[in-house]
Amino acid sequence: MIKNLIFDWGNVLIDVSVERFAKSCKAFGIQFADDEVGSAHKAGFFLEYEKGNLSDCEFRNEIRARASVILSDEEVDSVWNGMLGRIPVEKLQLLYMLKDTYNLYLLSNTNSIHWNTFSKKSFDYRGLNADDFFKGIYLSYKLHTAKPDSVIFHKAVEDAGIDVRETLFIDDSFANCMTARSLGMSVLHYKPGDNLESCILKELEQKEVI
Structure with missing residues (x-):
C-alpha cells in the first residue's frame, strides 16, 4: 500500500521554461556551452550551484563572466529567475487534497536563488x-x-523514516525515476502538460490503494 508520495518541484509542480531563460540570456549577450543547461538536468557550474558547491555570489560571477554587459546582482537574479513560472492552482488543490491521506515529500534539484525567490x-x-x-x-x-x-x-x-516499498516517486526525469525504482520505490514518470491529478490517481488505483 502506498503511504508516501515524493514530488519533484520543477516541471512536476512549478512551471519551468529553459527557452524563456535562454531568451533573457540572449538579451544580455550571455552565452553557455550547449550541455550546460537542460530541461531535466544541468551540467557544469549550474550543476555545482544546484549541489550547493557554489555560493550565490560565485554563481552570479559565473553568469557575469559569460555576459557582454555589466550586470548587477538584481539583473543576474532576474535572468535566472525567468526560468521559473508558477504552480498552477489545480496542482495546489491536488496537494491540498492528498496531504490528509498521504505523507507528502518534496525532493528537488534546485538552488538557493530559485528556492528563496x-x-x-x-x-x-x-x-x-x-x-x-x-x-x-x-x-x-x-x-x-x-x-x-x-x-x-x-x-x-533515511531522514523521513519511510519505507520505499510504500512510496510513489513522481518526477519528469526518466533517469531520476530509474534510480527511484532501483531503490524499490514505485514511480510515475510525469510528462509536463499531462493532468497531474489523473496521472497520480491512476497510478494509485493500479496499486489498489484507493
Whole structure:
C-alpha cells in the first residue's frame, strides 16, 4: 500500500521554461556551452550551484563572466529567475487534497536563488506554505548532492523514516525515476502538460490503494 508520495518541484509542480531563460540570456549577450543547461538536468557550474558547491555570489560571477554587459546582482537574479513560472492552482488543490491521506515529500534539484525567490509565493494557497504541504523538503543545494545520484534519495528516505516499498516517486526525469525504482520505490514518470491529478490517481488505483 502506498503511504508516501515524493514530488519533484520543477516541471512536476512549478512551471519551468529553459527557452524563456535562454531568451533573457540572449538579451544580455550571455552565452553557455550547449550541455550546460537542460530541461531535466544541468551540467557544469549550474550543476555545482544546484549541489550547493557554489555560493550565490560565485554563481552570479559565473553568469557575469559569460555576459557582454555589466550586470548587477538584481539583473543576474532576474535572468535566472525567468526560468521559473508558477504552480498552477489545480496542482495546489491536488496537494491540498492528498496531504490528509498521504505523507507528502518534496525532493528537488534546485538552488538557493530559485528556492528563496519562489518557494513562499509558489505554494501560497489558502494561507498555507510549502512546509504545510510537505512533511519533509529535500533540496539538492542543501544536501550537496543531486538526482539521479542515489545518495540524495537515501538521505531523504533515511531522514523521513519511510519505507520505499510504500512510496510513489513522481518526477519528469526518466533517469531520476530509474534510480527511484532501483531503490524499490514505485514511480510515475510525469510528462509536463499531462493532468497531474489523473496521472497520480491512476497510478494509485493500479496499486489498489484507493
